Amino acid sequence: xxxxxxxxxYLITVTxxxxxxxxxxxxxxxxxxxxxxxxxxxxxxxxxxxNVEVTDKGDVPEGYKVSRKEKRNFPLILESPSPNQTSLxxxxxxGSGIGTDTxxxxxxxxxxxx
Amino acid sequence: xxxxxxxxxxxxxSEEAFLTINCTYTATGYPSLxxxxxxxxxGLQLLLKATKADDKGSNKGFEATYRxxxxxxxxxxxxxxxxxxxxxxxxLSDLRGNKLVFGAGTILRVKS
Numbered sequence: 001x002x003x004x005x006x007x008x009x010y011l012i013t014v015t016x017x018x019x020x021x022x023x024x025x026x027x028x029x030x031x032x033x034x035x036x037x038x039x040x041x042x043x044x045x046x047x048x049x050x051n052v053e054v055t056d057k058g059d060v061p062e063g064y065k066v067s068r069k070e071k072r073n074f075p076l077i078l079e080s081p082s083p084n085q086t087s088l089x090x091x092x093x094x095g096s097g098i099g100t101d102t103x104x105x106x107x108x109x110x111x112x113x114x
Numbered sequence: 115x116x117x118x119x120x121x122x123x124x125x126x127x128s129e130e131a132f133l134t135i136n137c138t139y140t141a142t143g144y145p146s147l148x149x150x151x152x153x154x155x156x157g158l159q160l161l162l163k164a165t166k167a168d169d170k171g172s173n174k175g176f177e178a179t180y181r182x183x184x185x186x187x188x189x190x191x192x193x194x195x196x197x198x199x200x201x202x203x204x205x206l207s208d209l210r211g212n213k214l215v216f217g218a219g220t221i222l223r224v225k226s
Binding site: 004031033035040041042043044045048050056058059090092100101102103105106107108 | 159214
């Protein structure tokens, strides 16, 4: 079954404690992306990756890092989380960089930073 | 820059009512347009899409037509069911295709 998985699904942490949210896809997609969802704002892109070792900033990259060492994995790293990063996070993957392509989303990670 | 505007919700309907959720966009060039649906506790899944002007996307009884002249992509369904209760997102993808630009989302509640 084609899918995007994320872990953990729920996380409560404290300000400044480094954390990583993992994302994995089994569709051999080249492109992967991270979004955050906030009420009234929809989803906004944090970072994306076009292939292994190739990443670029999205619209709201501040306070986040990513890496793409393997094609299937695209972890999101918060080195020093702050309360304004409390949000619902989604990982997505897609097969090509053309605009007609469908993006496949993971189930989401709800993060609370105290 | 590119942007998407959706009608605010929540929208509350009775079962079998007609649904319209308005979506308009601002973009350079000719983006692809999408409707994604998010059921409670789940991720987003593609509902339908249209990749050029006058295309109609359809799925599960939902339809939307890409109207270039009015820069709109309104979602419609003739008869909603309780199981359609979800959050609906309109989105566009620019020519580079690296990201989706989303509207704020519209909550739909269908009562039996």
